[in-house]
Amino acid sequence: FFNVNEVxxxxxxxxxxxxxGPYExxxxxxxxxxxxxxxxxxxxxxxxxKHxxxxxxxxxxMKWMQQHLNEANKTPEELAAFLHENNxxxxxxxxxxxxxxxxxxxPERMRGLYLHGINRNAVELDTWPxxxxTKVAERFGFRITEFFTFDSVDEGRTFADKVRNDHMLDGRAIEGFVxxxxxxxxxKPFMFKIKYDEPYLMFREWREMTKRIIGDKPYRATYPLSKRYATWVKGQVRDNPEDFVDYNKNKGIIAAxxxxxxxxxxxxxxxxEVYQQGSAGTKVLLLPIATIxxxxxxxxxxxxxxxxxxxVQNDDMPKNNRRNRFHTAILNQFDDHSFVFADRNNHFLEQRQTLTTAIRKELVNCRVVCIYWSHEGIPKKDIFKMATDRMAGRGENHQTLTPELAPNFAQIIRDFQKDFQPLDLESSDDSLIEDVIELNPMDDAKVNLQKVVDKLCDMFPDMLRRPSDAEVSEALESASAYVPSVRQSLGGISWQKPAFFGLIPVGVDIKQWLAQLLDTNSGEDWDICKEMLAIGHHDRPPHITLVHTASTKGDSRAKMIYKSYMKLPNSNAISDRITARCQADYIVCNGSSMALRIKSMIVKDNKLFPPSVVRRSATLDDGEASLVSFNAVPHITLSIGKGIK
Structure with a gap:
C-alpha cells in the first residue's frame, strides 16, 4: 500500500x-x-x-513474542491455535x-511488539477492524497500537493535518498513520499511509549522511539544518571515532x-525550529512532458x-553518458535551489521513470510536478504544422534542432510525434509524479507561462511570491531573447560504441503486468516466483538484450552479431524508429533468477538490417524477418538474487 499522493x-x-468510512x-x-x-x-x-x-x-x-505471552500467562501454542482457528x-x-x-x-518502557494488524490468509486484502x-493485543499481552476512528475522510484528514502541524501526538513524534x-x-477494505516529512525525513537524512561521512563518501544535504549537522558530525567522527564504531549496525544513531x-x-x-525544517527543505522537480x-x-x-x-538543459549535456550527466546536473542544482526545471522533452515513459527515480533516491522529500503539453484532442497535422512553422521561425537559435543543423527536421518531428508517450499516472513509470499542470502546445508561450506561474503559486504559496503582470512580461521578453551557448550538429556527432544492442518494451508495463499475473495465480511454482520478486532486485528498465560487448571477448559469433548491428544507419535516434513485434511464452524461475522467455522477435522492414542478423521464414509476411540474438534464449530479466550480476 502507498503513501498519500504516491500513486x-x-x-x-x-x-x-x-x-x-469509517476511517481508522x-x-x-x-x-x-x-x-x-x-x-x-x-x-x-x-x-x-517479513519473508x-x-x-x-x-x-x-520471537524473544519478544515469548516475553509478551509469558506476561499474559499465554503460550505460543495458544496463539498459534487462535491464528489457525481464524485463518x-x-x-x-x-x-x-x-x-x-x-x-x-x-525508551525501554515502550519497547516490544506492537500488534497493528490481523489479516485473513487470502489472496485479496481482508483486514480486521x-x-x-486491540482486543487480541490485550488478550495476549502485546503492545497496543493506538488508533482513531472518523466517519468522513475530511475529519480524518483534518486530524492528521493537525498532528502534522503540531509535530507531535501525545507528546511524541510519530512516523505517520496507516x-x-x-x-x-x-x-472491500482499502489501506493507505499518511507519512510525515518533519522531523522524520530530516532525521533519516542525518542517519544516511552520517553513514556516508563515516565511509568517506559524498553526501547531499537537503534541509537547512542538515548542513549544520554535517559540519558537526564530521568533527565528531574525527575526534570521537569510538562513538561511531557500530553506527553502520544501526547503533548510536539516536545518541548522536x-x-x-x-x-x-x-x-x-x-x-x-527543528520541527519546522520540512517546508524549508522541500525540493520541487519541474518535469516537462513536451512536444518539439x-x-x-x-x-x-x-x-x-x-x-x-x-x-538544466539536456541539450547542453555532452553526448557521452548524457543521461547520467543530466541527472547529476539536476541534483547539483538542488544544492542551491528549491525548484529545478529538467529541460528535456521526456516524451518516453522510461525517461520519466529513470529521472524521477534517480532524483527521489537522493532527495526523498522531492515533490515532482509535471508540466504537460498534452496532445489529446489535437490533430497530429496541426501539431506538426505548429512545430515546423515555429522551427522555421526561430532559425538557428537552438543547440541541435535547426534547419541548418538538421535539414531533415520535418522527418524528425514526424518521428517524435509517433513515439510520443502521453502522461499515464496509472503506470508505475509515472507513479512518482504528484501534481500536473496541463498546457496546450498550440497556445503561445505567454498564455502557457501565465498558466504555469498561477498554478505554481497556488501549489506553493509559502515558497513563491506571485509576480505582477509586468514582471511576467519582462521575464518572457528576457527568455525570448536567449541565445544558446552550446551548438551540436546532429549529423556530425561522433558516437561511442554501444555497450549493448537491445529492444525496449513499448506500450506495456512489464512490472505491472507481472504483479497482476502473480496476484491472480497460486500454487508452488507461482509461490517461488512471488518469493523471487520479493527478495530479488533488478534496477534496470525491462529490455531484451540482442548482443552485449562483454560477450564479444573471445567469441567470434558474438563479434559478428555485434558488428552487424553496428552497421545500422548511424542517424539520429534511429533505434526509436525500429519496432519489433515480440511474443513471450513462459516465465522461467529457479529461485536465484527469474526471466520472461521471448519466443519471437519480428521486424516489419528487414531492409534496415544486415542479412546476418535477420532470418526469413515461410510463415512470415512479405518484408518481415526474425531478429537474431546472441543469447540462446532471448529473455527479459524480471528479478535476480543478491550477489548475482
Missing part, C-alpha cells in the same frame, strides 16, 4: 470519490515488520521478519532500540542526534528569471 489511487480526490487511523510505529502465523494445524507458531526465518530480526521478534496472520512492528535503532526513539485487533477504510460499492540537538540549542538554536517547439525552454528560462529556479 493516483492515494491522491485525496480519488480517496474522497472512491472510499467510505492507526499510529505508524517506527520499527521493523514481524509476522506471526500457525503451522501444523495450529500446533506450532511461526515468527518471521525471512532464522535471521536476527525474526529471532528477536489469519498477525502483523507486528518490532520496536527495540537495544537491538536496532531506526529513526524515532523508543482495529478495535478487534488508514483503513472501504471501497465504494463493494465494501541527541548530542547534536544539545549542541545546537547551546549555540543559540531553538528546538522548535512548444516553448518549453522559453518557459523554463522565464521561470528562472521570475523565481530564481534552477534550470
Amino acid at each position: 493516483s489511487q492515494t491522491k485525496w480526490p480519488w480517496i474522497e470519490e472512491n472510499t467510505h 487511523l492507526t499510529v505508524k510505529e517506527n520499527g521493523c515488520l514481524i509476522l506471526a502465523a500457525s503451522l501444523d494445524g495450529g500446533k506450532t507458531l511461526l515468527v518471521t521478519s 525471512a526465518v532464522n535471521v536476527p530480526h525474526a529471532e528477536t521478534g 489469519a496472520t498477525a502483523v507486528f512492528e518490532l520496536c527495540d532500540d537495544s537491538f536496532e535503532e531506526h529513526i524515532l526513539e523508543y 482495529s478495535a478487534d485487533v 488508514v483503513r477504510c472501504q471501497l465504494n460499492g463493494s465494501d 542526534r541527541k548530542r547534536f540537538l544539545e549542541y545546537y540549542k547551546s549555540h543559540g538554536g531553538n528546538e522548535a 517547439c512548444c516553448g518549453k525552454t522559453t518557459i523554463a528560462l522565464a521561470l528562472s528569471k521570475l523565481f530564481g529556479f534552477g534550470h
Whole structure:
C-alpha cells in the first residue's frame, strides 16, 4: 500500500470519490515488520521478519513474542491455535532500540511488539477492524497500537493535518498513520499511509549522511539544518571515532542526534525550529512532458528569471553518458535551489521513470510536478504544422534542432510525434509524479507561462511570491531573447560504441503486468516466483538484450552479431524508429533468477538490417524477418538474487 499522493489511487480526490468510512487511523510505529502465523494445524507458531526465518530480526521478534505471552500467562501454542482457528496472520512492528535503532526513539518502557494488524490468509486484502485487533493485543499481552476512528475522510484528514502541524501526538513524534477504510460499492477494505516529512525525513537524512561521512563518501544535504549537522558530525567522527564504531549496525544513531540537538540549542538554536525544517527543505522537480517547439525552454528560462529556479538543459549535456550527466546536473542544482526545471522533452515513459527515480533516491522529500503539453484532442497535422512553422521561425537559435543543423527536421518531428508517450499516472513509470499542470502546445508561450506561474503559486504559496503582470512580461521578453551557448550538429556527432544492442518494451508495463499475473495465480511454482520478486532486485528498465560487448571477448559469433548491428544507419535516434513485434511464452524461475522467455522477435522492414542478423521464414509476411540474438534464449530479466550480476 502507498503513501498519500504516491500513486493516483492515494491522491485525496480519488480517496474522497472512491472510499467510505469509517476511517481508522492507526499510529505508524517506527520499527521493523514481524509476522506471526500457525503451522501444523495450529500446533506450532511461526515468527518471521517479513519473508525471512532464522535471521536476527525474526529471532528477536520471537524473544519478544515469548516475553509478551509469558506476561499474559499465554503460550505460543495458544496463539498459534487462535491464528489457525481464524485463518489469519498477525502483523507486528518490532520496536527495540537495544537491538536496532531506526529513526524515532523508543525508551525501554515502550519497547516490544506492537500488534497493528490481523489479516485473513487470502489472496485479496481482508483486514480486521482495529478495535478487534486491540482486543487480541490485550488478550495476549502485546503492545497496543493506538488508533482513531472518523466517519468522513475530511475529519480524518483534518486530524492528521493537525498532528502534522503540531509535530507531535501525545507528546511524541510519530512516523505517520496507516488508514483503513472501504471501497465504494463493494465494501472491500482499502489501506493507505499518511507519512510525515518533519522531523522524520530530516532525521533519516542525518542517519544516511552520517553513514556516508563515516565511509568517506559524498553526501547531499537537503534541509537547512542538515548542513549544520554535517559540519558537526564530521568533527565528531574525527575526534570521537569510538562513538561511531557500530553506527553502520544501526547503533548510536539516536545518541548522536541527541548530542547534536544539545549542541545546537547551546549555540543559540531553538528546538522548535527543528520541527519546522520540512517546508524549508522541500525540493520541487519541474518535469516537462513536451512536444518539439512548444516553448518549453522559453518557459523554463522565464521561470528562472521570475523565481530564481534552477534550470538544466539536456541539450547542453555532452553526448557521452548524457543521461547520467543530466541527472547529476539536476541534483547539483538542488544544492542551491528549491525548484529545478529538467529541460528535456521526456516524451518516453522510461525517461520519466529513470529521472524521477534517480532524483527521489537522493532527495526523498522531492515533490515532482509535471508540466504537460498534452496532445489529446489535437490533430497530429496541426501539431506538426505548429512545430515546423515555429522551427522555421526561430532559425538557428537552438543547440541541435535547426534547419541548418538538421535539414531533415520535418522527418524528425514526424518521428517524435509517433513515439510520443502521453502522461499515464496509472503506470508505475509515472507513479512518482504528484501534481500536473496541463498546457496546450498550440497556445503561445505567454498564455502557457501565465498558466504555469498561477498554478505554481497556488501549489506553493509559502515558497513563491506571485509576480505582477509586468514582471511576467519582462521575464518572457528576457527568455525570448536567449541565445544558446552550446551548438551540436546532429549529423556530425561522433558516437561511442554501444555497450549493448537491445529492444525496449513499448506500450506495456512489464512490472505491472507481472504483479497482476502473480496476484491472480497460486500454487508452488507461482509461490517461488512471488518469493523471487520479493527478495530479488533488478534496477534496470525491462529490455531484451540482442548482443552485449562483454560477450564479444573471445567469441567470434558474438563479434559478428555485434558488428552487424553496428552497421545500422548511424542517424539520429534511429533505434526509436525500429519496432519489433515480440511474443513471450513462459516465465522461467529457479529461485536465484527469474526471466520472461521471448519466443519471437519480428521486424516489419528487414531492409534496415544486415542479412546476418535477420532470418526469413515461410510463415512470415512479405518484408518481415526474425531478429537474431546472441543469447540462446532471448529473455527479459524480471528479478535476480543478491550477489548475482
